[in-house]
Amino acid sequence: MTLQWAAVATFLYAEIGLILIFCLPFIPPQRWQKIFSFNVWGKIATFWNKAFLTIIILLIVLFLDAVREVRKYSSVHTIERSSTSRPDAYEHTQMKLFRSQRNLYISGFSLFFWLVLRRLVTLITQLAKELSNKSVLKTQAENTNKAAKKFMEENEKLKRILKSHGKDEECVLEAENKKLVQDQEKLKTELRKTSDALSKAQNDVMEMKMQSERLSKEYDQLLKEHSELQDRLERGNKKRL
Numbered sequence: 001m002t003l004q005w006a007a008v009a010t011f012l013y014a015e016i017g018l019i020l021i022f023c024l025p026f027i028p029p030q031r032w033q034k035i036f037s038f039n040v041w042g043k044i045a046t047f048w049n050k051a052f053l054t055i056i057i058l059l060i061v062l063f064l065d066a067v068r069e070v071r072k073y074s075s076v077h078t079i080e081r082s083s084t085s086r087p088d089a090y091e092h093t094q095m096k097l098f099r100s101q102r103n104l105y106i107s108g109f110s111l112f113f114w115l116v117l118r119r120l121v122t123l124i125t126q127l128a129k130e131l132s133n134k135s136v137l138k139t140q141a142e143n144t145n146k147a148a149k150k151f152m153e154e155n156e157k158l159k160r161i162l163k164s165h166g167k168d169e170e171c172v173l174e175a176e177n178k179k180l181v182q183d184q185e186k187l188k189t190e191l192r193k194t195s196d197a198l199s200k201a202q203n204d205v206m207e208m209k210m211q212s213e214r215l216s217k218e219y220d221q222l223l224k225e226h227s228e229l230q231d232r233l234e235r236g237n238k239k240r241l
Contacts, residue, residue, distance in 0.1 A: 144187060
């Protein structure tokens with residue numbers, strides 16, 4: 001394996017390791033959000049998009065080169081297989097075909113896992129933000145509910161005071177009572193708005209969880225296919241040996 005393909009294979013193994021770490025169930029999204037909010041990531045963020053696109057371009061170039069090599073040696077392999085006068089050339093071409101197929105798998109999976117890794121980081125960040133918004137909205141709803149109960153208790157107290165006082169103070173108390181009722185209605189309206197926002201945040205969190213589960217299933221399927229391809233390559237190598 002040449003130096004460039006050894007580097008691509010190492011990059012592929014690093015991608016698989018990072019995806020496995022991100023999919024660990026005992027690390028919550030909030031913890032990843034804290035890690036992503038470090039100052040060092042803020043300094044790297046300015047170069048992140050350029051580096052991401054550069055790596056994609058390099059992987060695409062390597063993938064296309066591997067495809068070209070596979071097509072090249074596949075055609076030569078077919079021609080030389082029909083010829084019985086060059087057995088050494090046939091074995092040499094078969095070895096090069098195996099290497100080009102291996103490079104094709106390495107570059108293709110590296111490119112795919114690089115895109116999956118970017119999407120996974122985005123989903124984890126969005127899920128952490130939705131969970132934070134959910135807790136904030138829940139706290140606001142609880143505070144609004146407490147304030148509404150407090151105003152209702154004060155309203156009941158004023159009603160009892162109104163019954164015990166004379167007619168001279170009745171008008172003043174009625175005005176204050178109306179004001180408290182209006183304030184109560186405003187608080188109820190705010191409570192309904194906060195509850196609707198909380199429900200929306202919960203729905204968003206459920207959608208993010210479903211997306212994460214689908215991504216995990218796709219990742220497991222890809223790992224299974226990758227292991228099958230490696231087994232096929234190892235069996236092909238053993239047959240040649």
